[in-house]
Amino acid sequence: xxxxxxxxxxxxxxxxxxxxxxxxxxxxxxxxxxxxxxxxxxxxxxxxxxxxxxxxxxxxxxxxxxxxxxxxxxxxxxxxxxxxxxxxxxxxxxxxxxxxxxxxxxxxxxxxxxxxxxxxxxxxxxxxxxxxxxxxxxxxxxxxxxxxxxxxxxxxxxxxxxxxxxxxxxxxxxxxxxxxxxxxxxxxxxxxxxxxxxxxxxxxxxxxxxxxxxxxxxxxxxxxxxxxxxxxxxxxxxxxxxxxxxxxx
Amino acid sequence: xxxxxxxxxxxxxxxxxxxxxxxxxxxxxxxxxxxxxxxxxxxxxxxxxxxxxxxxxxxxxxxxxxxxxxxxxxxxxxxxxxxxxxxxxxxxxxxxxxxxxxxxxxxxxxxxxxxxxxxxxxxxxxxxxxxxxxxxxxxxxxxxxxxxxxxxxxxxxxxxxxxxxxxxxxxxxxxxxxxxxxxxxxxxxxxxxxxxxxxxxxxxxxxxxxxxxxxxxxxxxxxxxxxxxxxxxxxxxxxxxxxxxxxxxxxxxxxxxxxx
Ligand SMILES: Nc1ncnc2c1ncn2[C@@H]1O[C@H](COP(=O)(O)OP(=O)(O)O)[C@@H](O)[C@H]1O
Ligand SMILES: [Mg+2]
Numbered sequence: 024x025x026x027x028x029x030x031x032x033x034x035x036x037x038x039x040x041x042x043x044x045x046x047x048x049x050x051x052x053x054x055x056x057x058x059x060x061x062x063x064x065x066x067x068x069x070x071x072x073x074x075x076x077x078x079x080x081x082x083x084x085x086x087x088x089x090x091x092x093x094x095x096x097x098x099x100x101x102x103x104x105x106x107x108x109x110x111x112x113x114x115x116x117x118x119x120x121x122x123x124x125x126x127x128x129x130x131x132x133x134x135x136x137x138x139x140x141x142x143x144x145x146x147x148x149x150x151x152x153x154x155x156x157x158x159x160x161x162x163x164x165x166x167x168x169x170x171x172x173x174x175x176x177x178x179x180x181x182x183x184x185x186x187x188x189x190x191x192x193x194x195x196x197x198x199x200x201x202x203x204x205x206x207x208x209x210x211x212x213x214x215x216x217x218x219x220x221x222x223x224x225x226x227x228x229x230x231x232x233x234x235x236x237x238x239x240x241x242x243x244x245x246x247x248x249x250x251x252x253x254x255x256x257x258x259x260x261x262x263x264x265x266x267x268x269x270x271x272x
Numbered sequence: 273x274x275x276x277x278x279x280x281x282x283x284x285x286x287x288x289x290x291x292x293x294x295x296x297x298x299x300x301x302x303x304x305x306x307x308x309x310x311x312x313x314x315x316x317x318x319x320x321x322x323x324x325x326x327x328x329x330x331x332x333x334x335x336x337x338x339x340x341x342x343x344x345x346x347x348x349x350x351x352x353x354x355x356x357x358x359x360x361x362x363x364x365x366x367x368x369x370x371x372x373x374x375x376x377x378x379x380x381x382x383x384x385x386x387x388x389x390x391x392x393x394x395x396x397x398x399x400x401x402x403x404x405x406x407x408x409x410x411x412x413x414x415x416x417x418x419x420x421x422x423x424x425x426x427x428x429x430x431x432x433x434x435x436x437x438x439x440x441x442x443x444x445x446x447x448x449x450x451x452x453x454x455x456x457x458x459x460x461x462x463x464x465x466x467x468x469x470x471x472x473x474x475x476x477x478x479x480x481x482x483x484x485x486x487x488x489x490x491x492x493x494x495x496x497x498x499x500x501x502x503x504x505x506x507x508x509x510x511x512x513x514x515x516x517x518x519x520x521x522x523x524x525x526x527x528x529x530x531x532x
Pocket of ligand 2: 318319320359435436
């Protein structure tokens with residue numbers, strides 16, 4: 024049942040994405056712009072970590088792409104609340120978890136497509152990284168997208184207008200990005216900043232993906248990365264499903 | 273055996289400005305095959321009552337059984353047996369009529385073939401036959417409303433809840449819709465609970481009226497009986513009856529925003 028329901032909801036939203044030329048175009052453009060405008064700034068900088076600058080930069084860009092894309096996933100459901108689509112679905116016997124997962128998996132598919140594009144373009148521009156490491160990186164950022172999109176839908180179900188949603192998301196994503204070391208390794212900064220960044224899940228993910236990109240798979244970073252990514256996903260999906268079960272407004 | 277029985281159903285919202293007692297206490301008994309009208313001014317608690325009875329909103333007080341299933345203990349059972357058409361409808365403007373109907377059938381766990389067959393059947397029944405490949409945004413008000421109702425009928429529910437089904441429709445479409453609702457009861461024995469703040473609609477369509485005001489049931493009975501009881505004459509207008517019951521005139525046609 025869960026599988027049936029999830030694939031039904033997933034199919035509906037994949038078709039929604041495919042209908043939107045703008046969403047597809049923007050989806051392709053985003054990762055390329057990131058790389059084109061940001062990459063040249065950092066190549067050749069001594070980043071004080073293992074691997075060349077591409078191996079540090081690309082994991083950060085992937086996480087950033089996920090952070091900003093998935094955090095705003097909930098936007099679409101605010102519109103669907105006003106057209107009554109959400110309640111129409113909630114009144115059917117469809118699984119509440121599927122209502123969330125179907126949407127989140129669509130977002131994850133779109134994101135994975137962007138992530139692959141970004142890595143391919145980075146390869147052209149000079150990235151060299153082992154294939155298993157790159158694949159592990161996709162798994163991490165895919166899981167992060169599941170988590171962030173779930174939380175985004177949960178928030179969007181709670182707010183009444185897009186005007187309430189945007190500022191809240193921005194005020195959460197901006198500090199997360201700055202603290203996570205997505206741009207530059209946190210070890211370059213003062214100790215207090217480095218310590219503070221360990222209070223965000225992103226820090227652990229970015230460290231793990233950077234290890235993967237330099238071919239080091241059995242490290243403490245990797246272990247913490249896996250644990251944090253899984254715990255975060257479990258927490259986020261549980262919170263999201265709860266909101267679909269009992270949506271009040 | 274009543275098909276709906278609710279006692280003391282209540283819902284309090286917590287708003288920033290404090291608690292909002294949307295529904296204070298609603299007792300409701302509906303027999304199979306009845307068309308019951310919940311009549312009341314804007315803000316009376318009609319929509320909130322329907323949202324509770326359809327499992328969309330957890331009551332903060334009271335209990336109810338719908339189609340043999342307890343609201344609190346077996347919400348999934350209730351969902352399988354009732355249909356709900358919200359005031360705002362519930363279709364995506366960018367999606368075609370066919371896709372919405374087939375997906376809806378599948379959400380109700382019909383097989384793909386059954387969902388396709390049911391879509392054709394409903395399209396015939398509700399006069400949507402030539403419109404299946406249109407986007408829902410391109411439908412007229414009356415067509416949209418018929419689609420909304422078709423969406424609620426996909427799984428042949430025993431009970432259909434309609435929230436303000438004719439608000440915003442022209443007079444011709446309203447009467448078409450009334451005929452359609454009567455047809456559902458006559459041909460399929462469907463129990464219909466609808467809300468309205470239009471007195472002519474309540475008068476023309478409902479076997480029995482439940483007048484709601486301030487989150488409570490303030491009067492109940494067949495339209496003629498209500499008129500006699502509260503004004504002394506079965507020929508009184510429902511407008512005068514309403515005035516006698518609530519002490520104020522019912523709301524005029526409203527332009528209130530749709531419930532979200
Ligand atoms: N989600 C909500 N949060 C706070 N107040 C609400 C909510 N939904 C409804 N209300 C309030 O509850 C009362 C009853 O609303 P409603 O059931 O929509 O009335 P009706 O459908 O009869 O017009 C109104 O005062 C409305 O503002
Ligand atoms: Mg209402």
